[in-house]
């Protein structure tokens with residue numbers, strides 16, 4: 001639902017990550033990590049991204065989304081497991097006191113830029 | 123008093139999917155270094171996309187702490203009864219607890235008008251620019267709060283935009299989050315929107331006055347809530363009749379009292 005706002009943030013962060021000494025660079029990929037617990041629908045995000053990149057150095061960029069599973073650790077018995085259904089109790093000891101180790105991510109890992117002098121990109 | 127501060131917030135696309143499962147045919151790839159296209163160079167970024175919001179929320183949290191204001195973020199689907207619950211709650215706790223309200227309504231001032239009857243200062247956040255928005259972000263709260271005199275205020279209640287997805291993702295600097303779920307919605311809302319139910323500190327199961335007329339399985343709904351968030355307090359209430367309000371009011375009093383008694 002808020003994918004457009006997220007897409008705009010991604011474009012902003014990615015644009016700001018282009019090294020200052022490079023001119024007319026073309027970003028070809030943005031690598032994003034999205035946890036499965038994040039309130040993000042990857043297809044909607046890709047759709048919004050393609051709109052948000054217009055007239056930016058990311059105009060031709062592809063958004064590559066790596067989805068990360070929800071990894072939990074039981075605070076009582078230290079068991080670790082991947083939560084695939086929305087059940088947040090320990091599989092071993094039934095405790096409901098969990099730490100979510102991953103699954104909330106919404107992180108830009110890296111960008112990839114074309115190694116050319118950029119004459120054909122503007 | 124109602125202040126319409128004319129804030130515009132980001133448009134969002136209305137689209138949700140149940141607890142995200144990997145779908146066939148969907149590529150979840152990140153290119154390992156070797157797989158990159160020839161002639162490209164990778165630049166590490168490693169930044170949280172919601173960093174700006176997270177920082178703003180922390181700033182709000184410090185500001186609210188400095189003013190001794192307890193902040194409650196109230197969320198639900200549209201129509202679950204947030205405004206009605208807050209109207210009745212304000213009537214019960216004011217003037218003993220001094221309250222202020224920020225309400226994120228999509229395009230009307232109806233909710234703000236209803237809440238202003240309590241005598242609490244109300245700031246309405248205007249979100250109508252694109253005909254519907256999905257959440258209040260930390261910077262919107264900061265701006266709205268700056269229009270309130272928080273000096274003597276003990277409790278700032280934020281009625282978030284009606285939506286069970288996006289508000290869960292946006293920290294606003296609150297002390298506690300409450301989700302309202304009504305018995306006219308499906309019992310399985312908690313498992314469809316697990317992040318919301320995990321992020322909240324209490325759930326209000328509202329409209330219990332309607333139970334005799336419905337086939338709603340209340341125990342099942344509560345079991346689903348606890349499946350997603352074991353031990354979360356669930357208050358069964360009717361905002362219409364105020365049935366079940368005592369434990370809920372007690373919960374608020376406790377929490378507000380703890381914060382304002384801090385040194």
Ligand SMILES: Nc1nc2c(ncn2[C@@H]2O[C@H](COP(=O)(O)OP(=O)(O)O)[C@@H](O)[C@H]2O)c(=O)[nH]1
Pocket residue numbers: 198199200201202203204205206207233284328329330331332359360361362363
């Ligand atoms: N029967 C009944 N109706 C309620 C109750 N709480 C709210 N409503 C009604 O539900 C509708 C939506 O309520 P409102 O407070 O505006 O919901 P919001 O969109 O979450 O703020 C209104 O018509 C309310 O009168 C309740 O406890 N019982």
Ligand SMILES: [Mg+2]
Pocket residue numbers: 204205206233281
């Ligand atoms: Mg309302």
Ligand SMILES: [Zn+2]
Pocket residue numbers: 074075076077078079090091092093094095
């Ligand atoms: Zn365990």
